[in-house]
Amino acid sequence: MTILSSTYGREAVFYLGTSTGNSSSKGIYLGKLDTDSGKLAAITLAVEANNPGFVTLSPDGKFLYAALEAESGAVGAFAIKDDGALQLLNIKPSGGSGACHVSMDAQGRHVFVANYGGGNIACLPVQPDGSLGEPTAVVQFSGSGPDPKRQQKSFAHAIYSTAEDRFVYACDLGSDKVWSFRFDAGKGTLTPTEPAAGMVPPGGGPRHLAFHPGGRFVFANNEMGLSVTVFSRDSATGVLSPLQTISTSAKGDGPVEGVSTSEIICHPSGKWLYVSSRGDDIIAVYSIGEDGHLTLNQSAPAEVQVPRGMAIDPSGKWLVVAGQKDNRITALKIDQNTGLLSATGNFQDAPAPICVAFAP
Numbered sequence: 001m002t003i004l005s006s007t008y009g010r011e012a013v014f015y016l017g018t019s020t021g022n023s024s025s026k027g028i029y030l031g032k033l034d035t036d037s038g039k040l041a042a043i044t045l046a047v048e049a050n051n052p053g054f055v056t057l058s059p060d061g062k063f064l065y066a067a068l069e070a071e072s073g074a075v076g077a078f079a080i081k082d083d084g085a086l087q088l089l090n091i092k093p094s095g096g097s098g099a100c101h102v103s104m105d106a107q108g109r110h111v112f113v114a115n116y117g118g119g120n121i122a123c124l125p126v127q128p129d130g131s132l133g134e135p136t137a138v139v140q141f142s143g144s145g146p147d148p149k150r151q152q153k154s155f156a157h158a159i160y161s162t163a164e165d166r167f168v169y170a171c172d173l174g175s176d177k178v179w180s181f182r183f184d185a186g187k188g189t190l191t192p193t194e195p196a197a198g199m200v201p202p203g204g205g206p207r208h209l210a211f212h213p214g215g216r217f218v219f220a221n222n223e224m225g226l227s228v229t230v231f232s233r234d235s236a237t238g239v240l241s242p243l244q245t246i247s248t249s250a251k252g253d254g255p256v257e258g259v260s261t262s263e264i265i266c267h268p269s270g271k272w273l274y275v276s277s278r279g280d281d282i283i284a285v286y287s288i289g290e291d292g293h294l295t296l297n298q299s300a301p302a303e304v305q306v307p308r309g310m311a312i313d314p315s316g317k318w319l320v321v322a323g324q325k326d327n328r329i330t331a332l333k334i335d336q337n338t339g340l341l342s343a344t345g346n347f348q349d350a351p352a353p354i355c356v357a358f359a360p
Helices: none
Strands: 011-018 027-034 044-048 052-057 063-068 074-080 086-093 099-104 110-115 120-125 137-140 156-161 167-172 177-184 189-199 206-211 217-222 227-233 240-247 260-266 272-278 282-288 294-301 307-312 318-323 328-334 347-349 353-358
Touching: 011 063, 027 052, 027 318, 044 086, 052 353, 063 086, 063 099, 063 110, 074 099, 074 110, 099 156, 110 167, 120 156, 120 189, 137 189, 167 189, 167 206, 177 206, 189 240, 206 260, 217 240, 217 260, 240 294, 272 307, 318 353
Parallel strands: 052 099, 156 206, 260 307, 307 353
Antiparallel strands: 011 027, 011 052, 011 353, 027 044, 052 063, 063 074, 074 086, 099 110, 110 120, 110 156, 120 137, 156 167, 167 177, 177 189, 206 217, 217 227, 227 240, 260 272, 272 282, 282 294, 307 318, 318 328, 328 347
């Protein structure tokens, strides 16, 4: 039995991307969650790496890829050993500065990367041994938004492909756009749809995306606007059309100084949506209607400081949340009838955690 089964005994395996700048972190860490009790095992260092902020795993669980923000824009490829430790395969330029997000296509044949500082995205092919080849596509964004401090130009913040590998979507915090592309999985190329992007409200600053099971709806958390924009998605053309924008706060009072949203996760059941918020350190819990519209049901304490990243375990019962400021992770219990969150008191120390990624 390898450590990369979706359950290892009753333990789900996950990896933590971290910030190694101004922290005690040395790289990427390995963790385990007991899916019955929600208890977290002590984390261990999987591999040393330079600022591996965001990580993603291949669908077969054999490889891990990391955005290396401290490498002037690079992506690292790692093989996963039987004990869960990582072995570096190679590092490739990401096509721009400030690599901040990585994801994979459904077949595990390509890695996508968003470059925040460069304001662009790239697609890199995966070689038979799991290493990365040279980019097959690099797309430069252009645009700006109404906030002169944060939106003077494009800032690519995240990139995702659909389950059928026909379309790719990327968040541009600087221009308030979610760009959409047709993806040629054979060539690794990206072609803009028409129209080329869905818009969030001015000054929203889209950060990450979550897809509803089946792909009919796409949810974007707006980092600056403290809100979520719901898009309907045309499965034939890939075009996004905005349906709703709803606040992450019960007060609904818009942007607040020192507060910003970070991660967005859709429950595998398709019933609930979760958005973490930094500064007030809460997680907004929404129910998802049949028409995709959201209803805010809870503002749950994150139980950690600066909840930067989070992920739902394969059982759908626990939300593991990473506290970047207080160097801790916790597991919150998901009520299987309502989707509401409750504290468990289960914590583990983790240096400057940014991203949580469960093994498939």
